[in-house]
Amino acid sequence: MEEAVISGVHDFARSMNSGSKVVSDMSALVNATSALPLTKLDYWERLIRNEFYKALEATAQPKWKIWNKPQHFLTWVDLCSWDGFKREKTIRTLSNGAPNTFFFALVLRRLNDWVPQVRKAVREHLPKIAELSNPEHVADGLCLILSNWNSWGRIEDEDKKVLLKIISSKPVAAALKIKILNGTSGPLPTIFSQIGREATFDSELHDFAVNAVQPSVRAKAFRCLFEGEMTWVEGYKWKWTDVRFCKGRVMSIIGKRKLTSELQFLKSLHQASGDRSSLVRRVAAEILIRELDSLGSEAKTLANKFSKDSALSVSERGDFALKKLELQSIEQ
Known part of the structure:
Protein backbone atom coordinates (compact mmCIF):
# COMPACT_ATOMS: atom_id res chain seq x y z
CA MET A 1 0.00 0.00 0.00
CA GLU A 2 2.83 2.38 0.82
CA GLU A 3 4.44 1.83 -2.59
CA ALA A 4 1.09 2.42 -4.32
CA VAL A 5 0.57 5.68 -2.41
CA ILE A 6 4.08 6.96 -3.17
CA SER A 7 3.67 6.03 -6.84
CA GLY A 8 0.30 7.80 -6.99
CA VAL A 9 1.75 10.92 -5.33
CA HIS A 10 4.67 11.04 -7.78
CA ASP A 11 2.40 10.58 -10.79
CA PHE A 12 0.18 13.42 -9.57
CA ALA A 13 3.16 15.71 -8.95
CA ARG A 14 4.53 15.01 -12.45
CA SER A 15 1.16 15.79 -14.02
CA MET A 16 1.05 19.11 -12.14
CA ASN A 17 4.53 20.08 -13.36
CA SER A 18 4.03 18.88 -16.92
CA GLY A 19 3.00 22.32 -18.15
CA SER A 20 -0.08 20.83 -19.77
CA LYS A 21 -3.28 22.84 -19.86
CA VAL A 22 -5.22 19.69 -18.95
CA VAL A 23 -6.36 19.31 -15.32
CA SER A 24 -3.88 17.23 -13.30
CA ASP A 25 -4.80 13.57 -12.91
CA MET A 26 -4.96 12.23 -9.34
CA SER A 27 -6.87 9.03 -10.13
CA ALA A 28 -3.91 6.80 -9.23
CA LEU A 29 -3.58 8.52 -5.84
CA VAL A 30 -7.33 8.27 -5.20
CA ASN A 31 -7.25 4.53 -5.98
CA ALA A 32 -4.27 4.00 -3.69
CA THR A 33 -5.74 5.95 -0.76
CA SER A 34 -9.14 4.25 -1.08
CA ALA A 35 -7.63 1.05 0.34
CA LEU A 36 -5.77 2.70 3.23
CA PRO A 37 -6.68 1.95 6.88
CA LEU A 38 -7.97 5.14 8.48
CA THR A 39 -6.54 4.11 11.85
CA LYS A 40 -3.12 5.31 10.59
CA LEU A 41 -4.39 8.52 9.05
CA ASP A 42 -1.68 10.70 10.61
CA TYR A 43 1.06 8.46 9.19
CA TRP A 44 -0.39 8.47 5.68
CA GLU A 45 -0.88 12.23 5.82
CA ARG A 46 2.79 12.78 6.70
CA LEU A 47 3.90 10.36 3.99
CA ILE A 48 1.82 12.08 1.30
CA ARG A 49 2.99 15.54 2.40
CA ASN A 50 6.68 14.60 2.33
CA GLU A 51 6.54 12.72 -0.95
CA PHE A 52 4.33 15.25 -2.74
CA TYR A 53 6.40 18.36 -2.12
CA LYS A 54 9.62 16.42 -2.67
CA ALA A 55 8.27 15.19 -6.02
CA LEU A 56 7.13 18.70 -6.99
CA GLU A 57 10.66 20.01 -6.54
CA ALA A 58 12.21 17.07 -8.39
CA THR A 59 9.93 17.42 -11.42
CA ALA A 60 9.86 21.23 -11.57
CA GLN A 61 10.76 22.91 -14.87
CA PRO A 62 14.11 24.76 -15.01
CA LYS A 63 13.85 28.35 -13.78
CA TRP A 64 15.03 29.77 -17.10
CA LYS A 65 11.99 28.28 -18.90
CA ILE A 66 9.78 31.12 -17.77
CA TRP A 67 7.38 30.54 -20.69
CA ASN A 68 6.71 26.96 -19.52
CA LYS A 69 6.09 27.68 -15.86
CA PRO A 70 3.14 25.52 -14.67
CA GLN A 71 0.45 27.07 -12.50
CA HIS A 72 -0.13 25.09 -9.30
CA PHE A 73 -3.80 25.02 -8.50
CA LEU A 74 -4.83 24.01 -4.99
CA THR A 75 -5.96 20.39 -4.79
CA TRP A 76 -7.11 17.91 -2.15
CA VAL A 77 -3.48 16.99 -1.51
CA ASP A 78 -2.82 20.54 -0.27
CA LEU A 79 -4.90 19.69 2.82
CA CYS A 80 -1.65 18.05 4.00
CA SER A 81 0.42 21.18 3.42
CA TRP A 82 2.84 22.53 6.04
CA ASP A 83 1.50 26.01 5.27
CA GLY A 84 -1.57 26.96 7.34
CA PHE A 85 -2.53 29.67 4.82
CA LYS A 86 -2.53 27.08 2.05
CA ARG A 87 -4.62 24.62 4.10
CA GLU A 88 -7.20 27.34 4.81
CA LYS A 89 -7.31 28.49 1.18
CA THR A 90 -7.65 24.89 -0.02
CA ILE A 91 -10.70 24.31 2.16
CA ARG A 92 -12.29 27.56 0.99
CA THR A 93 -11.70 26.79 -2.70
CA LEU A 94 -12.82 23.13 -2.80
CA SER A 95 -15.90 23.08 -5.00
CA ASN A 96 -16.61 19.36 -5.30
CA GLY A 97 -17.17 16.33 -3.08
CA ALA A 98 -14.36 14.31 -1.53
CA PRO A 99 -13.00 11.69 -3.98
CA ASN A 100 -12.96 9.01 -1.27
CA THR A 101 -13.18 8.43 2.50
CA PHE A 102 -9.50 9.21 3.04
CA PHE A 103 -9.71 12.77 1.71
CA PHE A 104 -12.98 13.46 3.51
CA ALA A 105 -11.30 12.29 6.73
CA LEU A 106 -8.45 14.73 6.02
CA VAL A 107 -10.99 17.57 5.95
CA LEU A 108 -12.45 16.38 9.26
CA ARG A 109 -8.97 16.26 10.81
CA ARG A 110 -8.59 19.95 10.10
CA LEU A 111 -11.19 20.57 12.85
CA ASN A 112 -8.31 19.84 15.22
CA ASP A 113 -5.83 21.96 13.23
CA TRP A 114 -3.50 24.17 15.26
CA VAL A 115 -4.38 27.19 13.09
CA PRO A 116 -7.71 28.77 14.21
CA GLN A 117 -8.45 30.12 10.71
CA VAL A 118 -8.23 26.60 9.26
CA ARG A 119 -10.72 25.28 11.83
CA LYS A 120 -13.06 28.20 11.05
CA ALA A 121 -12.86 27.46 7.31
CA VAL A 122 -13.77 23.80 7.89
CA ARG A 123 -16.67 24.79 10.15
CA GLU A 124 -18.06 27.00 7.39
CA HIS A 125 -17.47 24.77 4.36
CA LEU A 126 -17.78 21.22 5.73
CA PRO A 127 -21.60 20.97 5.30
CA LYS A 128 -21.30 21.79 1.58
CA ILE A 129 -18.41 19.35 1.07
CA ALA A 130 -20.39 16.62 2.85
CA GLU A 131 -23.47 17.33 0.75
CA LEU A 132 -21.47 16.90 -2.47
CA SER A 133 -19.62 13.77 -1.28
CA ASN A 134 -20.70 10.14 -1.39
CA PRO A 135 -22.76 9.47 1.80
CA GLU A 136 -20.79 6.26 2.43
CA HIS A 137 -17.51 8.21 2.38
CA VAL A 138 -19.03 10.75 4.78
CA ALA A 139 -20.32 8.02 7.11
CA ASP A 140 -16.94 6.24 7.21
CA GLY A 141 -15.11 9.49 7.93
CA LEU A 142 -17.58 10.48 10.66
CA CYS A 143 -17.21 7.09 12.37
CA LEU A 144 -13.47 7.69 12.63
CA ILE A 145 -13.96 11.16 14.10
CA LEU A 146 -16.82 10.31 16.49
CA SER A 147 -14.71 7.65 18.20
CA ASN A 148 -11.78 10.07 18.70
CA TRP A 149 -13.06 13.63 19.04
CA ASN A 150 -13.00 13.58 22.86
CA SER A 151 -9.21 13.30 22.66
CA TRP A 152 -8.97 16.36 20.39
CA GLY A 153 -7.92 19.38 22.38
CA ARG A 154 -8.85 22.02 19.79
CA ILE A 155 -12.27 20.91 18.56
CA GLU A 156 -15.05 23.22 19.81
CA ASP A 157 -18.73 22.73 20.60
CA GLU A 158 -19.64 24.61 17.41
CA ASP A 159 -17.65 22.08 15.39
CA LYS A 160 -19.47 19.19 17.04
CA LYS A 161 -22.81 20.82 16.23
CA VAL A 162 -21.81 21.04 12.57
CA LEU A 163 -20.92 17.34 12.53
CA LEU A 164 -24.18 16.37 14.24
CA LYS A 165 -26.12 18.42 11.69
CA ILE A 166 -24.41 16.48 8.89
CA ILE A 167 -25.33 13.21 10.62
CA SER A 168 -29.00 14.22 10.75
CA SER A 169 -29.22 14.50 6.95
CA LYS A 170 -31.14 11.53 5.50
CA PRO A 171 -28.47 10.12 3.11
CA LEU A 263 -41.20 1.59 24.39
CA GLN A 264 -43.20 -1.63 24.65
CA PHE A 265 -41.41 -2.52 27.87
CA LEU A 266 -42.44 -6.14 28.49
CA LYS A 267 -42.08 -7.18 24.86
CA SER A 268 -38.60 -5.66 24.65
CA LEU A 269 -37.58 -7.26 27.95
CA HIS A 270 -38.55 -10.71 26.63
CA GLN A 271 -36.61 -10.04 23.42
CA ALA A 272 -33.52 -9.01 25.38
CA SER A 273 -33.81 -12.05 27.67
CA GLY A 274 -33.66 -14.35 24.64
CA ASP A 275 -30.74 -12.62 22.92
CA ARG A 276 -27.87 -14.84 21.78
CA SER A 277 -25.31 -12.70 23.65
CA SER A 278 -24.86 -12.74 27.42
CA LEU A 279 -24.06 -9.00 27.27
CA VAL A 280 -27.64 -8.27 26.23
CA ARG A 281 -29.19 -10.85 28.60
CA ARG A 282 -27.26 -9.30 31.49
CA VAL A 283 -28.76 -5.89 30.69
CA ALA A 284 -32.21 -7.49 30.69
CA ALA A 285 -31.52 -9.15 34.06
CA GLU A 286 -30.42 -5.84 35.58
CA ILE A 287 -33.61 -4.16 34.35
CA LEU A 288 -35.67 -7.04 35.73
CA ILE A 289 -34.20 -6.48 39.21
CA ARG A 290 -34.95 -2.77 38.98
CA GLU A 291 -38.56 -3.32 37.83
CA LEU A 292 -39.50 -6.37 39.93
CA ASP A 293 -42.36 -4.62 41.69
CA SER A 294 -44.09 -3.52 38.49
CA LEU A 295 -43.93 -6.74 36.42
CA GLY A 296 -46.33 -8.93 38.39
CA SER A 297 -46.33 -12.64 37.51
CA GLU A 298 -43.93 -12.07 34.60
CA ALA A 299 -41.19 -11.21 37.08
CA LYS A 300 -40.90 -14.76 38.42
CA THR A 301 -40.99 -16.27 34.92
CA LEU A 302 -38.11 -14.11 33.79
CA ALA A 303 -36.18 -14.57 37.04
CA ASN A 304 -36.36 -18.36 36.65
CA LYS A 305 -35.18 -18.05 33.06
CA PHE A 306 -32.20 -15.90 34.02
CA SER A 307 -31.23 -18.14 36.97
CA LYS A 308 -30.77 -21.06 34.55
CA ASP A 309 -28.68 -19.04 32.12
CA SER A 310 -25.33 -20.51 31.02
CA ALA A 311 -23.54 -17.19 31.66
CA LEU A 312 -22.60 -16.70 35.32
CA SER A 313 -23.10 -12.92 35.18
CA VAL A 314 -26.72 -13.51 34.10
CA SER A 315 -27.56 -16.46 36.36
CA GLU A 316 -26.30 -14.57 39.44
CA ARG A 317 -28.72 -11.77 38.71
CA GLY A 318 -31.52 -14.26 38.13
CA ASP A 319 -30.82 -15.88 41.51
CA PHE A 320 -30.80 -12.47 43.17
CA ALA A 321 -34.17 -11.63 41.59
CA LEU A 322 -35.66 -14.93 42.83
CA LYS A 323 -34.43 -14.32 46.39
CA LYS A 324 -35.86 -10.82 46.32
CA LEU A 325 -39.23 -12.16 45.13
CA GLU A 326 -39.22 -14.77 47.94
CA LEU A 327 -38.56 -12.07 50.53
CA GLN A 328 -41.41 -9.99 49.14
CA SER A 329 -43.82 -12.95 49.31
CA ILE A 330 -42.80 -13.66 52.96
CA GLU A 331 -43.32 -10.04 53.95
CA GLN A 332 -46.75 -10.03 52.36
Missing part, protein backbone atom coordinates in the same frame (compact mmCIF):
# COMPACT_ATOMS: atom_id res chain seq x y z
CA VAL A 172 -25.72 10.21 5.75
CA ALA A 173 -28.03 8.88 8.49
CA ALA A 174 -29.02 5.94 6.26
CA ALA A 175 -25.37 5.13 5.51
CA LEU A 176 -24.44 5.37 9.21
CA LYS A 177 -27.31 3.09 10.19
CA ILE A 178 -26.18 0.39 7.76
CA LYS A 179 -22.59 0.69 9.01
CA ILE A 180 -23.57 0.40 12.68
CA LEU A 181 -26.07 -2.42 12.08
CA ASN A 182 -23.68 -4.53 9.99
CA GLY A 183 -20.35 -3.71 11.60
CA THR A 184 -18.63 -6.64 13.33
CA SER A 185 -15.71 -4.85 14.98
CA GLY A 186 -14.44 -1.46 16.05
CA PRO A 187 -15.75 1.15 18.51
CA LEU A 188 -19.33 1.03 17.19
CA PRO A 189 -20.94 1.37 20.68
CA THR A 190 -18.98 4.60 21.22
CA ILE A 191 -20.01 5.90 17.79
CA PHE A 192 -23.62 4.88 18.48
CA SER A 193 -23.54 6.78 21.79
CA GLN A 194 -22.09 9.95 20.24
CA ILE A 195 -24.71 9.93 17.48
CA GLY A 196 -27.32 9.74 20.27
CA ARG A 197 -26.61 13.39 21.16
CA GLU A 198 -29.33 14.15 18.59
CA ALA A 199 -32.74 12.49 18.13
CA THR A 200 -31.86 11.27 14.61
CA PHE A 201 -32.16 7.57 15.48
CA ASP A 202 -34.61 7.68 18.41
CA SER A 203 -37.41 6.04 16.43
CA GLU A 204 -35.02 3.30 15.22
CA LEU A 205 -33.45 2.28 18.53
CA HIS A 206 -35.49 -0.92 18.66
CA ASP A 207 -34.12 -1.87 15.24
CA PHE A 208 -30.56 -1.43 16.53
CA ALA A 209 -31.40 -3.43 19.68
CA VAL A 210 -32.74 -6.40 17.73
CA ASN A 211 -30.78 -6.42 14.46
CA ALA A 212 -27.29 -5.03 15.12
CA VAL A 213 -24.57 -7.62 14.48
CA GLN A 214 -22.26 -6.46 17.28
CA PRO A 215 -23.58 -7.57 20.71
CA SER A 216 -22.32 -4.45 22.50
CA VAL A 217 -24.37 -2.26 20.16
CA ARG A 218 -27.51 -4.32 20.89
CA ALA A 219 -26.81 -4.11 24.62
CA LYS A 220 -26.33 -0.34 24.46
CA ALA A 221 -29.54 0.12 22.44
CA PHE A 222 -31.60 -2.04 24.84
CA ARG A 223 -30.21 -0.21 27.87
CA CYS A 224 -31.09 3.17 26.38
CA LEU A 225 -34.61 1.96 25.59
CA PHE A 226 -35.19 0.58 29.10
CA GLU A 227 -33.74 3.62 30.85
CA GLY A 228 -35.48 6.09 28.52
CA GLU A 229 -32.35 8.14 27.86
CA MET A 230 -29.25 8.24 25.69
CA THR A 231 -25.89 8.61 27.40
CA TRP A 232 -22.48 9.46 25.96
CA VAL A 233 -19.03 10.55 27.07
CA GLU A 234 -18.69 14.35 26.87
CA GLY A 235 -15.03 14.34 27.83
CA TYR A 236 -12.67 13.50 30.68
CA LYS A 237 -11.45 15.17 33.86
CA TRP A 238 -8.83 14.38 36.45
CA LYS A 239 -10.02 13.50 39.96
CA TRP A 240 -7.66 13.31 42.89
CA THR A 241 -8.15 10.25 45.10
CA ASP A 242 -5.28 11.00 47.49
CA VAL A 243 -3.62 14.43 47.17
CA ARG A 244 -0.96 13.60 49.77
CA PHE A 245 0.53 10.88 47.56
CA CYS A 246 -0.39 12.56 44.24
CA LYS A 247 -2.75 9.75 43.32
CA GLY A 248 -5.78 10.15 41.10
CA ARG A 249 -7.58 8.87 38.05
CA VAL A 250 -9.24 10.10 34.89
CA MET A 251 -13.03 10.27 35.18
CA SER A 252 -15.51 10.33 32.30
CA ILE A 253 -17.94 13.24 32.00
CA ILE A 254 -21.28 11.71 31.00
CA GLY A 255 -23.88 13.55 28.93
CA LYS A 256 -27.58 12.55 28.92
CA ARG A 257 -30.69 13.19 26.86
CA LYS A 258 -34.25 11.93 27.29
CA LEU A 259 -35.53 9.78 24.43
CA THR A 260 -38.45 10.92 22.33
CA SER A 261 -39.57 7.39 21.34
CA GLU A 262 -42.02 5.11 23.18
